Amino acid sequence: MKYRNLGNTGIEVSEIGLGCEHLEKKSYELIKSVIDIAFENGISILDIFMSEPEVRSNIGKAIKGYRDKIILQGHIGSGWLDEQYGRTRKIDECIFFFEDFMKRLDTDYVDIGMIHYVDTKEDYDNIFEGEIIQYAERLKKEGKIRVIGMSSHNPIEALRAVKTGLIDVLMFSINPAYDILSEDTDIDGLFASKTYENENLNGINKVRNELYQTCEAMNVGITVMKTLGAGTLLNEKTSPFGIALTVPQAIHYSLTRPAVSSVLIGCNSPEQVLDAVKYENASDEERDYSVILSATSKFSAKGRCMYCNHCLPCPSRIDIAQVNKYLDLAKLSEQIPETVKQHYSLLNATAQDCIACGNCEKNCPFEVAIIDKMEEAKKVFGK
Ligand code: SF4
Numbered sequence: 071m072k073y074r075n076l077g078n079t080g081i082e083v084s085e086i087g088l089g090c091e092h093l094e095k096k097s098y099e100l101i102k103s104v105i106d107i108a109f110e111n112g113i114s115i116l117d118i119f120m121s122e123p124e125v126r127s128n129i130g131k132a133i134k135g136y137r138d139k140i141i142l143q144g145h146i147g148s149g150w151l152d153e154q155y156g157r158t159r160k161i162d163e164c165i166f167f168f169e170d171f172m173k174r175l176d177t178d179y180v181d182i183g184m185i186h187y188v189d190t191k192e193d194y195d196n197i198f199e200g201e202i203i204q205y206a207e208r209l210k211k212e213g214k215i216r217v218i219g220m221s222s223h224n225p226i227e228a229l230r231a232v233k234t235g236l237i238d239v240l241m242f243s244i245n246p247a248y249d250i251l252s253e254d255t256d257i258d259g260l261f262a263s264k265t266y267e268n269e270n271l272n273g274i275n276k277v278r279n280e281l282y283q284t285c286e287a288m289n290v291g292i293t294v295m296k297t298l299g300a301g302t303l304l305n306e307k308t309s310p311f312g313i314a315l316t317v318p319q320a321i322h323y324s325l326t327r328p329a330v331s332s333v334l335i336g337c338n339s340p341e342q343v344l345d346a347v348k349y350e351n352a353s354d355e356e357r358d359y360s361v362i363l364s365a366t367s368k369f370s371a372k373g374r375c376m377y378c379n380h381c382l383p384c385p386s387r388i389d390i391a392q393v394n395k396y397l398d399l400a401k402l403s404e405q406i407p408e409t410v411k412q413h414y415s416l417l418n419a420t421a422q423d424c425i426a427c428g429n430c431e432k433n434c435p436f437e438v439a440i441i442d443k444m445e446e447a448k449k450v451f452g453k
């Protein structure tokens with residue numbers, strides 16, 4: 071298992087994490103077996119948004135003995151209301167259910183205190199101008215949470231939150247199907263196949279792209295939900311592209327977006343955990359999503375780098391995707407962010423090592439003018 075920095079929090083997380091939502095209504099024995107196999111395979115981060123009391127208690131029991139080795143992502147604003155899950159914005163309920171979370175998980179701190187599911191402007195305003203953000207900041211000050219996060223499916227509100235500098239972590243829905251949707255797509259539409267009928271399909275949506283790049287520039291780590299599009303991307307009949315992606319391809323797509331630290335895969339059996347972690351030993355060919363996406367007219371990214379590295383090998387050993395990623399980030403703002411400069415300077419080979427052989431351009435399925443990009447990167451970064 072590989073581990074990544076969670077933005078600038080100082081926390082390291084496994085690049086594959088466990089989304090626990092499918093463990094609800096499952097027996098303790100099953101929950102224990104899923105969590106044990108996840109740990110045995112190096113998974114170190116768990117997302118638990120569910121408010122149902124029994125699943126919380128069962129997960130708490132299952133992680134006994136592991137607590138100091140795992141990163142818990144718990145949610146502020148997820149409540150058990152009228153015997154069912156619901157979002158709450160009442161501060162007394164937020165406090166009650168977050169304390170309930172810590173009690174049932176048998177812990178006196180939560181690593182990531184995630185403000186839960188903020189998808190509308192009204193909700194965002196209410197949270198960031200009201201008591202909920204203050205509560206999150208108080209929890210952080212008291213050491214009950216280590217960092218503040220926010221979960222969202224809406225790139226506009228997510229971008230607003232990141233730009234405030236108040237959140238350390240963003241949990242966001244990322245997969246190639248969502249990425250092509252316009253920024254104001256209704257959340258309910260994310261799952262409807264008809265949503266894709268009239269989309270102006272031109273690769274990754276501009277605002278979504280800006281969101282990922284801003285997170286990278288501000289060093290805000292992203293934890294990803296919906297990597298597999300709730301399974302729809304794995305079947306050609308349900309995939310909006312009319313072609314199926316494999317689990318490693320879908321995971322690789324999310325992991326190659328800027329700022330992404332971990333993809334949280336929802337599993338309800340030990341076999342599903344093993345399926346997800348197969349990614350770690352998958353070959354470059356097995357992970358390569360570019361061939362699939364470039365083969366569909368519904369995902370047109372001609373001339374735009376997707377950071378897939380299908381263009382390798384390079385005789386100068388340049389990590390072409392990384393160079394292009396840092397170049398795109400540098401072009402986002404007038405002044406190149408220090409973090410981007412630092413990351414670029416740490417590359418083993420940089421754009422100045424390009425000998426313009428053109429091998430990469432023949433291999434790029436998205437027809438990126440790579441030699442020109444290398445020239446540009448050399449000018450922008452001075453090497
Ligand atoms: S240049 Fe082409 S092949 Fe290389 S990383 Fe970018 S999109 Fe992928």
Ligand code: SF4
Nearest residue numbers: 384424425427428430
């Ligand atoms: S053109 Fe430059 S970046 Fe592309 S393979 Fe050749 S040396 Fe590498």
